[in-house]
Amino acid sequence: MSTVVETDVLIVGSGPAGASAALALSTYGVPNIVVTRYANLADTPRAHITNQRTMEVLRDLGVEQEVVAQATPQHLMGNTTFCTSLAGEELGRVRSWGNDPLVQAEHELASPTRMCDMPQHLMEPVLVNAAVARGSQLRFQNEYLSHTQDAAGVTATVRDRLRGDTYEIRAKYLIGADGGRSKVAEDAGLPMGGQMGVAGSINIVFEADLSRYTAHRPSTLYWVLAPGATVGGIGAGLVRCVRPWNEWLIVWGYDVDAGAPDLTTEYAEPVVRTLVGDDDIPVTVRSSSAWTVNEMYAETYANGRVFCAGDAVHRHPPSNGLGSNTSIQDAYNLAWKLKLVLDGTAHPRLLDSYTAERAPVGRQIVTRANRSIRETAPVFAALDGLSPQTPEQLWANIAARKDATEAAEKQRAALREAIALKVYEFNAHGVDLNQRYDVGDSAAIVPDGTPDPGFARDPELYHQPSSRPGARLPHAWITSGTRTLSTLDTIGGGRFTLLTGIGGEAWIRAAEAQEVEIATVVIGPGQRYEDPYGDWARLREIPDAGALLVRPDGFVAFRHASAGPDAEELLADALRRILGHA
Template sequence: MADVETDVLIVGSGPAGGAAAMLLSTYGVPNIVVTKYSSLSDTPRAHITNQRTMEVLRDAGLEEQVVALATPQHLMGDTPFCSSLAGEELGRLHTWYNHPSRLADHALASPSSICDMPQHLMEPVLASAAIARGTAFRYQTEYLSLDQDADGVTATVRDRLRGDEYTIRAKYLIGADGGRSKVAEDIGLPMVGQMGVAGSINIVFEADLTEYTAYRPSTLYWVLQTGSDVGGIGMGLVRCVRPWHEWLIVWGYDINGEPPDLTEEYARRIAHHLIGDDTVPVTIKSSSAWTVNHLYAETYQSGRVFCMGDAVHRHPPSNGLGSNTSIQDAYNLAWKLRLVLAGVAAPSLLDSYSAERAPIGRQIVDRANRSIGETTRVFEALGLLSTDDPAQLRRNMDARKLPTPAAEKQRQALREAIEFKNYEFNTHGVELNQRYTSAAIVPDGTPMPENPRDDELYHHATTWPGAKLPHAWIGRDRHRMSTLDIGGQGRFTLVTGVGGEPWVAAVEGLPVTVVTIGPGADYEDIYGDWARLREVGDAGCVLVRPDNYVCFRSFDLPQDPSGTVRAALSQVLGRRA
């Protein structure tokens, strides 16, 4: 008999594990988190928190808490490319949707805004909420192995304080143990790609850089200097952790050679090198070496064991997709575990987790690594094959200032190269156009809608089954809320309009909440936006899962609405009649 028992055991306390624990406890599912570390993350690492993740946190009641701690959108995106912070600027790009036209797209897509929430601030929010809602956290507890059978999983762990080993019995286990996941290894998840594609270092430091940054507020400052094309993430980077005194540098090294000796002197020299002013006092907080990876799992599940986060998608920080995808993995799985454990859904529902999230993991791994390669266009525009010769680097930069046809061509190429980095910093479609295909989605016979604009750069709202529910502002009792606010909360929601009242009787006895939108209905379509976005008639319906994904829709009222919606819900829950 196991020493400890629970419904779900979570290995790892990072963004994926913390979010899974928080969501499971929100849904009332008993769970335990084990982490071999003595504390949560003490470095900023992941930081960009996109709209979809903020929607997840909104549904979980944590959005306001995160907004209060995060750097807001308007301070994130006046991003320069320069020779150093104090040196010459080559150009700027509006990033994180701060260009006026992209800001409009951003506001129309979601009730939530992107922000910069460093990991060492995000993890305590998730963990604190998880503990307050019922999660048992066990620090300094190292996962060693697992053994699963038809009824559950028995994990062996070691208490690193006492030194003894004991077992935890769970009905399901989640491996959220990072980029060198032992859980993923133990269950033999098939991996595609390569670890250690390039070498990189992080240097966390404190310095008052207001003079060089506050007039162009940004999360990222890209620096082209000697050595900036070696390893790393495409170019030297000075990242703002907290305006304008906490910073993190990303700098590369040749992964085929020895990693640098990360002394304080070395770190300070690199910091002054990128700042471009060695009179600025710099306090080094930490330095660490890491590798750029290009690896993803083809499936996320083996029996009763699931993996999420960096355990199954390992990639550089480009595009800011890491912690976002991890938290969204947890959002996809948590409600499914809850319904299966409650006996509402068949265990087969859990198969949809891997079917839905594994393609997303592959997409973001490829996108993040492609963004590194696209940085070379900046070097090419300046006529640089390498940055080994600082004098040549300076001459090539200066050449663009000449009144010659060649210089004019160079200036145009540089503008286009910087503009092309929209595919790293403004990929609204990558973040919000994630479409699911699985047994937990009931197709309606229509093809996946085509985006009239670039599918990576631009969000395309649709109620196509497998897409995220579109955001529209609706009203009730002089209050405004999002369509996303009437969904979520661990429940299925059926949205209909005037003439759709028969759907209310149709779902009687089912775990579904019905909401009507229209004149005299539960909510008013105050701007007419929902009518434009819903893609069904007034008496039709859109059935939304607990993760605010559309799983079924009917364009109009069928002859047998009860039989229709019951058949759809039965398919989603894996309980076909």
């Protein structure tokens, strides 16, 4: 172990969290090395739903259009279907992922981006290629073994699986993005809540031309209510579209207490045939793998100079499509803070805000994802399909909904209601965008003395913008000359941004007087940026001469309603607090 490699940040894991951490850090000019024990990036679809907030992150990091070019677009995602098989009877649908006309308007008002379906085996190369092009080093088949840390940095022991030897990497900080069985999190002693192995699931990746059963009702997800579908798994059988309409992934369950079955083609193909429902269609099974449904989250995301992100700190089923989104957003939150600490702009205390801000989000999404699984049970219950019974009994119950009887009418109503409840899984726009960091918990947010407005509508279903410190900057379309752009396009780039309007000249001077780089944006008639629709004026929640200081990750850090002679002092004090110098 004579060789010691040095870098600023060592990242363990090249999945969504690790790859996006590398991309953000390299974009900000921070040297970093990524090690992964594997010989390649993800080779199966895995995570796929990519929500608007994540697309905003990718937009800021300069890879949004690469993702859009490869992803399944939003309009092909939204007829979430419940059926007895793809070729069988349809029981109902949910307009999903922003495809309900009313929800579509909410999506368009909330963000300049559109959600999409980007399978993980396509997403990872986009993130990694951009990161490496900007300076990240990626080492395949290099396995993290252990680490020690001291006041100046972290020393990790790594095994080169090709050469068979070990060596050390000395970094100022270590990011553990090594998945749901994270060794970094274990070695760091991060306390966890919840439990692992709640239920057993199987992924079966296969190819088949299923256009005759799906193209007329385009969707990412087709849920199959068939005998055995409630055993383990995620509440029902699932046929997921990977690439329309020829590449697919099935999720099926198994009894976790009995252990995973032998995942041969002989096992997988009958499962595929059952869920497709057409034995004449040629099917090619590409791979099968077992996994467990988890309900676990870390109570703290860091120990000293070691930070964890993604599945390492929140482990949950794929319901709501939250996993890779939250992982990418974890990394985005952490990267700018590391950058400012490493270049001396911020005190290391700034890094304490990572756990303060992201751990509550992790707990929320673990709870929501597991609740979504349980919310599938009423669909079966409406068909009296939860109790043990023969397949013939289940089919008879399903057929009974077509009868002209009072009991059948009640069954139809119960089924409609149960399927409609799944909107909390498939159209939870608020879960995607309503993250607000608590000004009482995070030192990187300066309270402005206003009361928490709460949410006027269901916070899981509806996005509700706010400019209050701790909230994501609201999106509004503004103009600059002949160009139309989002308010979100004026921020980011690894720096703070101060937004003001006519009469806010004192804030501009205050920003220019700071040692910290702050971009300035003035929005108003005759200014560089104008608000022709008046949307920004309605969303900003402060007068023209007020100011919003926005962090590099797009969250409002400081807000003041007016400009005065003390603007420079107020801004300097806010920055001291945000950067940990106060």
